[in-house]
Amino acid sequence: GESVGLHLPTLSVQEGDNSIINCAYSNSASDYFIWYKQESGKGPQFIIDIRSNMDKRQGQRVTVLLNKTVKHLSLQIAATQPGDSAVYFCAENITPGANSKLTFGKGITLSVRP
């Protein structure tokens, strides 16, 4: 989905289903990507990362896919649970090197229906 003004795009899924959250990143030179989860009133929490020399990485219930050809990153969550409800941000390291820092996307809200 596309963000409009202050309203984050929302993905609504049924508990137990798989979720796929997508992100388009900006810089073809970015060498490192992270997905963060942010619950209301809290700081972003690391979920999973991937380097640009990989196209897939799996964690516990989560998988990150990287398509450098179209600058696309996705997060797959298996068997989505109510505790997965949060805002999800993709972040990229657009300045590889000594002064590396992360640049964040706008975020997507995941809402899990019981």
Added chain:
Amino acid sequence: DTGVSQNPRHKITKRGQNVTFRCDPISEHNRLYWYRQTLGQGPEFLTYFQNEAQLEKSRLLSDRFSAERPKGSFSTLEIQRTEQGDSAMYLCASSPSGGKVELFFGEGSRLTVL
């Protein structure tokens, strides 16, 4: 608790007042970052320290903002003559040295300027 600690968690102030936020990073991390997050947006980079050296500042960091990390451990972010547009969540993150910019975030300090 060995995570990133920020205080105060909430600050309400009147326009024109000065405010200061403190961040205690994870002890073995030598990189420290400040980000700002407004409602519905992803975190935006403000500034970055490698040990005590401030290596980069964003254009978002006007001359009313100053950040320090005097001994390479905790950091402070001061905002002078606050404006209503400064209302935001100020996030601190730390990262170990090395190739990956894996940021560990604190819970943030929420500033409300009346």
